[in-house]
């Protein structure tokens with residue numbers, strides 16, 4: 012059994028799935044975002060350090076695009092803070108959903124029977 016054939020197929024498959032999902036932010040868009048924010052962090056308004064982070068307001072996974080309107084330049088600190096808060100929000104929403112045992116639409120299912 013020639014092992015190389017399998018390797019080739021696997022690589023081809025992996026390569027395809029990778030290229031279709033990857034959406035790199037172009038340098039020109041990054042520069043436009045930086046100019047719009049006067050090279051300051053979107054959150055703390057401090058001058059951006061050498062290492063700049065670009066955050067998608069609407070996550071790429073949720074259909075967000077790498078456009079000027081959907082991007083914000085952040086310092087690494089603020090960027091990690093944003094993602095930390097998002098995680099907390101999600102955790103809180105989950106906890107709330109669990110504790111809420113009563114179905115708000117329950118009443119709709121208890122409609123009186125029609126008397127004809």
Ligand SMILES: [Zn+2]
Pocket residue numbers: 052053054055056057085086088089090
């Ligand atoms: Zn910042």
Ligand SMILES: [Zn+2]
Pocket residue numbers: 065066067090094
């Ligand atoms: Zn981000």
